[in-house]
Amino acid sequence: MIVAERKHLKEIQGLVSDQDRILIVGCQECVTVCMAGGEREVGILASSLRLARSREGKPVEILEQTIHRQCDFEFVDELKDKVEGVDCIISMACGVGVQFVAERYVDRWVVPALNTKFAGGTKEIGLWEERCGLCGECILYLTGGVCPIARCSKSLLNGPCGGSQKGKCEVSEDIDCGWQLIYDRLQEKGRLDLLFEFQPPKDWSVARDGGPRKVVREDVML
Amino acid sequence: MGAVPKFDPNLVVFACSHSGAPAARTAGEVPEVHLIEVPCSGKVDVIHLLKAFEDGADGVLVLGCFKEACRYLEGNLRAAKRVGYVRSVLEEVGIEPERVQFQHLAPDMAQRFRELALQLAGKIRAMGPIPGKVKA
Ligand code: SF4
Numbered sequence A: 001m002i003v004a005e006r007k008h009l010k011e012i013q014g015l016v017s018d019q020d021r022i023l024i025v026g027c028q029e030c031v032t033v034c035m036a037g038g039e040r041e042v043g044i045l046a047s048s049l050r051l052a053r054s055r056e057g058k059p060v061e062i063l064e065q066t067i068h069r070q071c072d073f074e075f076v077d078e079l080k081d082k083v084e085g086v087d088c089i090i091s092m093a094c095g096v097g098v099q100f101v102a103e104r105y106v107d108r109w110v111v112p113a114l115n116t117k118f119a120g121g122t123k124e125i126g127l128w129e130e131r132c133g134l135c136g137e138c139i140l141y142l143t144g145g146v147c148p149i150a151r152c153s154k155s156l157l158n159g160p161c162g163g164s165q166k167g168k169c170e171v172s173e174d175i176d177c178g179w180q181l182i183y184d185r186l187q188e189k190g191r192l193d194l195l196f197e198f199q200p201p202k203d204w205s206v207a208r209d210g211g212p213r214k215v216v217r218e219d220v221m222l
Numbered sequence B: 001m002g003a004v005p006k007f008d009p010n011l012v013v014f015a016c017s018h019s020g021a022p023a024a025r026t027a028g029e030v031p032e033v034h035l036i037e038v039p040c041s042g043k044v045d046v047i048h049l050l051k052a053f054e055d056g057a058d059g060v061l062v063l064g065c066f067k068e069a070c071r072y073l074e075g076n077l078r079a080a081k082r083v084g085y086v087r088s089v090l091e092e093v094g095i096e097p098e099r100v101q102f103q104h105l106a107p108d109m110a111q112r113f114r115e116l117a118l119q120l121a122g123k124i125r126a127m128g129p130i131p132g133k134v135k136a
């Protein structure tokens, strides 16, 4: 899933300081799971903004709606009625959702409430970790299912580097060395032989370096 | 400076039905307190506390069982964490975080209930009402 984190209230407040009627839109997918922009967080942000604005003597009217997915126009269209009553929309989705909402309601000011962080998963409740660098050509079969792009700080293909110390990465002792994880995993699987294969440079043109990407499935298009 | 106008704070107390609520019932009425009984303090979510402030509370107290005594094992721990989170929200909003508190209580501690409510009322009286309160 896409993992995101809410911006500080002060920043969001600044983005809408001259708006008096606001719709806050949540998303029931990834950002609900990572507790950043689901129905619960919409309620908390709405309440915090109302309290902050009344404290400033500038009360604000806030509508709330959480839709199934903000990255699908089909669901974004459900906002139509509420959008009519406001000047501004705060989207609590990932950057994708914010853009879909902004694209659909071009005559409204649309601002993000979240910082979109990474593609990752829930390690435990309250802890989410990055797992995939969205490189466009997966090589997890070479590394025992540990991603060298996302989990090595330098995205090395032939690691580890000389900075790997006692399982930790030289970038920070809070980061496990991705290549140590790969080594341990392959050892567990009895496949250390894979490490003897030299990996040539990756084709980064299928990643972000090739510009914005598209996936097309003509067989499902009408 | 002119005389400070008299201010009677509104306190909302969320009380667990296994501890705070029976203690409150035995204690009898405390004028400032609006009591809300909940099945477990863990039932109280962040939004309930924020809404209490939106609806005019000047202070909010959440009462749960003592650490190992929660009927639902971890409800009181969750409640304490949520109160901590609400404190950080209040701070961001510009409201004194001390206006919301979590306290442990046993069902037979009526006297302590009264003390806690009056203590918080005293603190809040000293702080005064929240500026630009949403509702009176
Ligand atoms: S190799 Fe590429 S696609 Fe596979 S997990 Fe890593 S970044 Fe993601």
Ligand code: SF4
Pocket: A151, A152, A153, A154, A155, A156, A159, A160, A161, A162, A163, A164, A165, A168, A169, A170, A171, A176, A177, A178, A179, A180
């Ligand atoms: S120490 Fe490990 S994770 Fe850090 S850059 Fe080197 S190989 Fe990558």
